[in-house]
Amino acid sequence: MPLFDTHRALLEGALDALATRGHWTPFPESPSPKVYGETGQADGQAAVNALLGKDFALQQPGEQGRLATERSPYGVALDVRYPDCDVQALVEAAQAAEPAWQALGAQGRVGVLLEALVRIHRRSHEIAHAVMLTTGQGPMMAFQAGGPHAQDRALEAIAYAWKAMADVPGQALWDKPQGKSPSLVMQKHYEIVGRGIALVVGCATFPTWNTYPGLFAALATGNPVIVKPHPNAVLPAAISVNILREVLAEQGLDPNTVTLALSPRPESTQALATHSAVASIDFTGSNQFGRWLIDNARQARVYAEMAGVNTVIIESTDQYAALLRNLAFTLSLYSGQMCTTTQNILVPRGGITTDEGHKSFEQVGADLAAAVTELASNPRVATSVLGAVGSPETVARMQQAAGKGRLVLASRALPHPEFANAQIHTPVIVALEQADSAIYSEECFGPVSYLVATDSGAASLQVAEATLRAHGALTLGVYSTDRAYIDAAIALGRRTRVALSINLTQGVFVNQSASFSDYHATGGNPAANASYTNLAFVADRFVIVQRREHVAAAPAAA
Template sequence: MSLFDTHRPLLDAALAALSDRGHWTPFPELPSPKVYGEHAQAEGQAQVEALLGQDFPLTQPGELGRIAPERSPWGVPLGTRYPECEPQALLTAAQAAEPAWQAIGPRGRVGVLLEALLRIHRQSHAFAHAVMLTTGQGPMMAFQAAGPHSQDRALEAVAVAWQAMSTVPEAARWHKPQGKNPPLVMEKRFEIVGRGVALVIGCATFPTWNTFPGLFAALATGNPVIVKPHPQAILPAALAVRVLREVLAEQGLPPEVVQLAATERPEFTQALATDAAVASIDFTGGRAFGQWLAANARQARLYAELSGVNTVILESTDAYRAMLDNLAFSLCLYSGQMCTTPQNLFVPVSGIATDEGHKRFAELGADLAAAVRKITQHPKVGPVVLGALCAEATLARLDQARAWAEEGRARLLLDTEPLPHPDFPQARTRTPLLLALEAPDETLLRQECFGPISFLVAVPDAEHAAALAERLIRSEGALTLAGYTTDPAFEERLVRLSLRARVALSLNLTHSVYVNQAAAFSDFHGSGGNPAANASYAGLAFVADRFVVVQRRWHVQPEMSATQPAAGA
């Protein structure tokens, strides 16, 4: 039985989930020993720790030496050494591997990818530990984001790719009546062909969740892939590349269909991105390099998720405490280092109506600060929810934001401070910084302050808040918009805003769903319609343009068989 046939039930279930858009996952998100095995967590951690300070077992063409650039935000020594390869050698090997990957067709590719994905799933604890060590995510978040949730997104991309490819028949008999004359008859074949080498550039904070959609979409549609991870988070990408290469080799396919481009040299990344052989680029990261790619890698289709200013509009609520708790958790989760974390919270200067009476702007700010402190000061909750700061640059942003308060441009509602971690005394940690802007300062609101920094912004009224939010989102981009209101008319105003600004809208979240979160098979991550992202995980447009259809045709006499003439005949 082929791998495709073996895994067909999983593919069919994923396709059904895409049509239904309800909750579905084949990968349990709780790391229960009953699901993953009694010793799975210990074995996964041991697998990763055996790689620390060692050469990662990966042999690729053009190796120039080994590099070990990762520095754990937890203060844990890492030291895994990865091959740094000459860019042209990787590109040449990828092009040489492409015909074999093309030849097995959509069914063959999907089967291989589903087999690899299930093997990745069985190593979920190893991926979780690798992501935790390299990114600063807390253990539970790392398990979910690096394990089941990333795997969901990979499966979603494969399913959408199959959905797109399966609309193209392999063959057709074209029969055109000619009246009294014999009909015109042609035999046609249609072949799905990838566009060429795909470059997938990963980010430091979510090295699997943001990498897997592009990686699996590109592979499924027939493209060899070079994975260029962020220097801070190579290990999770290397683990995935290793699994894919193992499955490829077992199937008699060239492992160079998937390669790892570990490097700290910007010129190596630029050489890969601008080479004529690279037909598509997936990128998650800052706007500056995203814009550089758009300007310089013109030969490639760019699927980019960039910076943005996520917004919350508070007009009224009938669940004040639950609203505060939900917002506070959103601000604390992974210390605000998510591309969906709220940054600008707009509140009418006169305050909002609530189930606890009218809350003025200053009172709401104090209550929100208290809700954040309730999380950060809980000894068992705070360290787990906040995790560690992935990059030292985030500390500089916090210092800059605190300076705005010292300069009088903002008022300090909640100061940031280190949060001691019981297991990692050297961890780089900070609690959220919350600033109040009594008058909107658009120079502050327009810039993404990545990390645990947010603004409570006083505006004349709710309508002004909606207009300002729309203007900022349309110019600067956003992945999320949240609103709190008990007024049906204003709710409709928020809906119209989200449609015009082309941004996902969450309304009145007060339970255990947060604006930061996006569920595969149900939520579209990014709309592709504002400057924060030009594509959406994992919509049809994100996948279908990664392949072309090449046809061939020939005449067939009505009474003859449809045997294809030999090449050159």
């Protein structure tokens, strides 16, 4: 297993980090020329630009034609033409690839995957630029979340898969004493066998960060994978799949162990998801399609990350200005298009106590609006933080949301210094009443936040609990100087199974999740049924098939 040995230190570093969960990464998040090369960024951008308007170099079975499906939120013409392959041909190719991939064993597979991951890492700038152009993320976020942070999540998945597989010994000698008779002795073998074809369905916003965990977890545990990216964010997935196929081919393995399904027609995605050979589905996206998968792809284990109603509770603070800056950044980052972005901000109608004195509900809203406005006032910072809005539906949702309550902060369209047709919009903040739960308990994807006036700090906890129980969440934040109140929020997080961030006032944001330390989603509320990454995310992706036989002739059965 030469590749396993090559990357053993990387794996062991990840295993150590996951056991201790302090800060760790082998993939630096700074796009520094010292790390990624003096010409790294320019080379990456050039590599992507060279792909535009052409057939993407991916040869797969069952190609029926070529299709370009991507529309850049930056207004850049992409026109990369991907193979549109017959779903049944991809399934059969995956089935043909399966036995050799399984026979390679855990060490062999992990070695191949770590090699591919290291190559993906070397191409971080290229993948980042593909992420930026397809998703609308700002360049720094596209680099970090699309590059090293996504690679971290991939490495986590590989490491957990390794841990779960290493729990199963390859063989055992079973020697059972029989009193004065000779022992019963059996040789037993235990094989890790993947469940079958894994389908990994990507989303429009994080085409690597949300795709890699399922992709690498499924592959590591012995399953061939079909990656079905979102039609608007194919390129980052296609580059990643190509790298995997390249490493597979070099190792004499079947590149069809991983394929890309463009699947532009809903009916072909549905056919693929419900195919009897598809044993697992990793999905990130809307509750609507997530529920459809759970309800209809009954032959498969579905790992779904959907959407919830992320909430921040503000009861009091001793760092008012820092609270506002922190929250303003959260609301602005990638124009609120993260599955972890706060939607509901619960503030008592009577206001809050702060280090700057009492602040009325209205004042909190005005100050938060000012903080967002200030952040957006520097065009360079604004465009970098906000990125572009991915879809016209999101722009429409912003416009509708503005009319749902008292407008605290109106959205403004901003010009982009570089991309004339980019869709840049500052966030909307709308004030609601506690009674408006029909509005705020529904997810409103995009840069829309509701500042909800609650009856009291205690009422905020109740509102949050009702919303989280019914709709779930990926993130929950609380601001309070009262330890008893924080303890109540901790208990709330435990009951509703939502991760909690307490008094974030520094450079950590409620919508950010650090690999090797933060579990992303608990998997225990309606927003997601699985977590990045824990043992449950990997342990059921394979089964253990044992065999046993006597090792020595012994007296026959009585």
